[in-house]
Amino acid sequence: MNTLNSSLIDRLPQKTNQKTLLICFLAALAGLLFGLDMGVIAGALPFLAQEFSLTSHQQEIVVSVMMLGATVGAICTGPMSTRFGRKKSLLLSAILFVAGSIGCAFAYSLEILVISRWLLGIAVGVASFTAPLYLSEIAPERIRGSMISLYQLMITIGILAAFLSDTAFSASGNWRWMLGIITFPALILFFGVLTLPESPRWLAMKGHTVNAEKVLILLRSNDAEAKRELNEIRESIKEKQKGWQLFRGNHNFRRSVYLGVLLQFMQQFTGMTVIMYYAPKIFEIAGFATTSEQMWGTVIAGLTNVLATFIAIGLVDRWGRKPILKLGFCVMAICMGILSYMFYTGITTPAEQYFSVSILLVFITGFAMSAGPLIWVLCSEIQPLSGRDFGITCSTSANWIANMIIGATFLTLIDSIGSANTFALYGLLNIGCLILTLLFIPETKNISLERIEHNLMKGQPLRLIGHS
Template sequence: MSTFADSRISTPSKSRRYGLFVCLMAALAGLLFGLDIGVISGALPFIAKHFVLGDRAQEWIVSSMMVGAAIGALGAGWLSWRLGRRYALVLAAILFIAGSLWSGFAPSPEHLIGARLLLGLAVGMASFTAPLYLSEVAPRHVRGAMISTYQLMITVGILAAFLSNIGLSYVADWRWMLGVIAIPAAFFLAGVLALPDSPRWLLQRNRADEARAVLQRLYANPDDAQAELEQVNDDNTRPQRGWSLLRKNSNFRRSVLLGVVLQIFQQLTGINVVMYYAPRIFELAGFATHEQQLWATVIVGLVNVLATFGAIAFVDRWGRKPILYAGCAVMAAGMCSLGFLLHAGVAGLTSQILAVASLLFFIAGFAMSAGPLVWILCSEIQPQQGRDFGIAVSTLVNWVANMAVAATFLSLLSTVGEANTFVLYAILNVVFAIFVFFFVPETRGVSLEKLGSDLMAGMRLRDLGKGK
């Protein structure tokens, strides 16, 4: 009797611990993503000096990863469907290791571009598969928070890269900055090998017993596991038919287009301009030495991490749209303020502090809203029979837009001016908020199956999930 009582008490705790382990291991893909984003900002000045590179060559080194990520995202849909979400993440981990080592030993700019293309393949595959996997294993009442852990790990990775850059900058060793990422990539590989397959993917393969076993480990109550299994079973045994569904069904085209536009707007907020070129921006703000610029980027990374906790805490309480409105307002204000300060001229300690505060204000707005919430929404709004295809397309577009922004920022600064560049990003954030109001649904607490059935029934996008 005592043993029975103890087992009943321990079961919920074990399920929570197991669910947390699964979500954290999958979200570690974001850590590697963040490391590769953050490390290049600190390594780039040393790389440019070592190889004697101009602005255009530097833009190619930065943006080559996005080319690979676009290709990786495009192929990830097929891989995750054929191999399963878990093995797609395993392949991404292997590519992370190989790309990091190649980067560290690159003998020329051409080799470095090739290595970053390989890293991009890994990032593209992981950025597609990890949110998809998390959306399929997380219980709906904490789905937003669990997917947000992916974005949190991106911010932690960026901060860790910034700190690593600081330490290694004193010996000017860009090869260690790039190559050391192979170590966490190896830990990620080991962790992913211990993950279960997605229960929804198992059901699509008619492996109901295995799906039930996974759900029983994730849910403390066997009745809850069975109820979840029954709810998703009918919807998840339908085959994936992305291209044909896109051609034949206008409702599916709406969800794909919504995911595409959300990912474009995420990049047009200006976030990766800040992350890739942070030292250059701080140079514009009056920070003269490279060490000063790197320490300033560490503060950026810390704010990025802390603000992401806000999204995790409130996304399943307040909802997606209210947080997006607040974030867009904060981002627009931060970019506009920075633009006006640069226009007036940053001279003196007070102006420098205001410029840094404006940038941090923008970072906080992104980390609490568009950063995690766009990935959440893109993993939620696609119907099951086209989910892999829809998320693959939106992820591909994310990286194409990311590449375009990264490859044009330095040229944009010299063409339209420093101040006007940041004011332009402020305007784009206002447009983003307007788009959210008219087209984005509130998905908090709604099952993926309900969202999919509403969409395919022709319900207006902003009304998906409403009613019973």
Template sequence: MGSASTGRAIGLGILAALAGLMFGLDTGVVAGALPFIATDFHIPARTEEWIVSSMMAGAAFGSLVAGSISARFGRTGAMLGSALLFLAGTAACALAPSPAFLIGGRLVLGLAVGVAAFAAPLYISEITVESARGAMISFYQLMVSFGIFAAFVSDSLLASGGHWRWMLGVMAVPATLFLLGVLFLPHTPRWLMMQGRTERARSVLRMLRTDNDVAESELQEIQARLNQDSHKGFALFRSSGNFRRSVLLGMVLQVMQQLTGINVLMYYAPRVFQAAHFGTSAAVWATTLVGLTNMALTGVAIVFVDRWGRRPLLVLSCLIAAISMAGVGVLLLSGAQSFSTQLALVGFVLLFVAGFAIGEGPLVWTLCSEVQPTRGRDFGIGCSTVTNWAANWLVSNTFLTLMAALGSAHTFLLFALLNGLFIVVTVLFVPETRGVSLETIEARLFAGKRLRDLGQTNAR
């Protein structure tokens, strides 16, 4: 994964990516547990929406404060705090005596997810050389996908007895593993340099790179970027129109990701399949297929993101998503009552998930961590992460209502239209950052280059 990276750098990146595992587990587990929670507590669909979306609300707030936490305590400190919150939230959900208490537990989990989703990709981007950066950040998304799949499998195995408390409580095991893993993570060289701890940054860089000369050159490059501008964070946002452009790009990318329709399937997949006249058991197992496809195809992104580049994969991803969402909408318009039509619907859903997994899923996080300058990285990624969770909350809090108002078919046709729009956004504004150092991207940003020219200027 890059000749300048040591095995230790890759290992530390994998440990940080366990944050993605927790993200995925807590995202996926609610899909299988929700029908049993609704039955036990006798709650209406609107309360179900709040149980699902409360985690997104917590995550939005968590990502809002994650930038200041990460700037003060480091990316490692932020992940340590999120690990403790994961454990507390898991306990609250598993033992919840009422829907209100469960919503509170989901809020705590959301705080943990919001902080972890901010800090982990940032940590990985700052310890990894440019030749391996795309693959390593995509590995984080693979962990998210694996977590969703593992949660779906766990839900399916526990579904026969309706054991929703066990579904939620078993999350304590990976949360503990994540906590232990974080204890082995050193602070990133860039954060250490921002704290004035140059010697410690040099020591960490030499550990992460195979050659001391490479480490020293990178250290000097980081220092040069830090010396160039005394403004950082919100002050830099106010003073620099160029920085505002990169922040806006990150926010638009995150809105794109959430409006693809992916979390409609992650949170409500059984409901979608039931709308196509699947039985309850068949709907749960079809949902597991969704998780398996998401995980498997994210692996494709890891293999090809640093070979083919970000832009080609993202355009292909949006195209596949648009076609498959349109297919789902058309089949639902037909009634989807015959067995062959139901199989075709499952096929289109899995095709959509595959399309999302090779681009719109992992590459949004990759690009958001790459386009922000060093002094504004905490603030910029914080803005894009808050936007992600705000859009996530909006989708998850309104989907059942939207489906009731528009009908399931027209809801999916709307998502198809949005995915088509995202192709245009990618072509016009997204840069090709494959193989380009973070410092080079930053220099081009502040030189006023067009957003799509921040990386490889000859990229298609």
């Protein structure tokens, strides 16, 4: 009878609670704002350069200062999220999105623009830390990868929406509307987050076990599933959050922190970031001379990014994380190599122009189906609960440090070593990422966060911590 009941309970959770999906969608709206802020600068930058007479270095500052703010935001969010909760952190990010967007829209000098972009960066840093963490703690393990990938999908939709908005306003050159329109979805995010429940894991960490159980009963498909998960959470939180102390004293925890940092550097060093920030410039290098051609090229790139992310959402909990990452890095390395060769030999005919664009779109597909969403999935899964906020703070901060390095050096690289060598460099970096994936990255498909933590703390090799 016990065996029969256990089997029945294992089958019951297969239907996901619709409230869980709705709540995950609302939380993932933070990714939409993230994407809007990433994408909007690509179209606005040429007009900003003209308005404020910006040099290439000053343009890099306008782009990369947001990443500096994001680094600050990510570092500060760890302790804040631990103390005040995931929900309040998301609310703060929405408020900062509104303030930064209004500041950019009304900027009358380069200094005001830079400060406002820095505020937006803090908002992005808070959101990029909190949203994947919240989603990983709200979603049941069987759809955890898909729900965190939903966050990445919202980022790509935000980027596409920014490119479409930029294209619409490019005819008039109204960069203020390009930057200020983000205010409206930021307000939607704020009111949407007000309706969200707090993370059950955070509630349990704070001793609010009754409230944690209520949230789990609300979110899971049956009471048995909710109670079983609550018991797992109780076991995993017996050791309280002590990130820095754990980092200093526990070798196994340091391994997971270093792995999270490595994963985020791998994501940024693929070269996708420069395509999002400097898309019109890249289309100019490919031979598309007019503003209209460059802007519509960025829209096509953004649309490809959105559509390819659905591949990750559909396959991440079927194929697993590691096989998709290996495929993605292979595709991106090959595409960067082809583009480097084409820039070296010269792109002169329309056929060569369109072929280079098609290769660029294949590269975007490779990123959007692999490193784009799956790095966030893995970083939210590999950290033990007792040092979870500290570990994700480190990995998210690493993302923005790497992002800032890439954003602040691309135009300089183009000017100093040329387009062909710059893209060849990114091709080599993708080969390096493939090797690192083979050596260190675990497969975490269908494995509970508690089991991953157990394997990590037992000293299993990093690539094996996802074994059941």
